[in-house]
Amino acid sequence: MKLLAIETATEACSVAVAVDGEVVERFEIAPRRHAELVLPWADALLAETGLRRRDLDAIAVGRGPGAFTGVRLAISLAQGIALALDRPVVAVSTLATLAMRAPAPAAGPVLAAIDARMGEVYVAAFARDGEGLPQALGPERLGAPGSVPLEDLPWAAAVGSGLAAGEGALAARLRAVAFDPTAMPHAADLARLAAAAWARGEALAPERVEPAYLRDKVALTQAEQRARRG
Structure with a gap:
């Protein structure tokens, strides 16, 4: 199968393309540059593997938990690409992807x-x-x-x-x-996990993909910050 994988839930930005078990990846610690890098990297990797976007069978995405902005970006990009191509999405826990390290x-x-x-x-x-x-x-x-x-x-x-x-x-x-403690989630590992999930029939329609934030609040008030500091 052919997958595009996107993982941006941490400071690391990572994109991979998997073709029948062979995976190529781009990875960089790039805080605040994820939105700038993902799509150009995806196009470069597809060109490297000789694929067009319409050749993809599915889009894989790291669903979190992680940084709110990064998780939201990955989900949005995966859903947008999948909807445009009429392809499903395979959502994978970012913690499971990290465990591959x-x-x-x-x-x-x-x-x-x-x-x-x-x-x-x-x-x-x-x-x-x-x-x-x-x-x-x-x-x-x-x-x-x-x-x-x-x-x-x-x-x-x-x-x-x-x-x-x-x-x-x-x-x-x-x-x-x-x-x-330096390990970061990699899209290459995400792609391998997503391929296994695909084989188990766990792909979803793009609109059914949900992020895993775990936290309802993404900021603390000054009083809450003082309380946490003791």
Whole structure:
């Protein structure tokens, strides 16, 4: 199958094209430049693989959780392209995509964590299936690094910017073999997860795709900020 994948839920901007299991990607840490980069990158990757937009079978998108603006941008672009081409969308958890960055030797549960700002982190637990793809072991959660609920698991690895949030409070609660607080979600991993989801029949009509914000409020009042600082 042929997929275009878009992941912009964090500071990283990433676009990939997958053609029958072969994936090409562009990735850059580019805060506030996602809207500028995504479509030119998509066109360049399609040209590199010899595809036209109408050759695509589906559009894959990182549905969050992550930065509100980045999640909204990715969903909007994916829906717009899919509607124009009359193609479905495959929405994938950004935390699941991040979990793909866990060190390969890790043979146990993986925690994916994204710094949600405002003194909180997004987290979710995953185990690898027989094909090495992460499968959720619990719900996606939002909370303070020192108190967000965690499954009682023999963690093998933990990845993502949430490990460094709150002076590393989340990492201090884990007994994981491997930590990588610099890991970011990549569209190449999103494309692989989306291809598996497509095979399971999980593609959606563009208008049915919903973002996963987890947080209702995207800003705190000054009083709330003072309360969080203690």
